[in-house]
Amino acid sequence: MMKLNNKGFAISTMLYGLLVVLLLLFTLVISTMASNRQNSKDFVDTTTDELEKRK
Secondary structure (H helix, E strand, O other): OOOOOHHHHHHHHHHHHHHHHHHHHHHHHHHHHHHHHHHHHHHHHHHHHHHHHOO
16 A cells, blocks of 8 residues: 655645635635726616716
């Protein structure tokens, strides 16, 4: 039976953990950007409607 290499296991665990953290951060940034875009679009639509009512 082969003995596991503890240093290699620790490094690969750290790399996979870092990958998971980066994916979560990327998802958070993308979702925040999408939310801000939708809020801006709604604001522009509301402003446009209000300006058209005043004509």
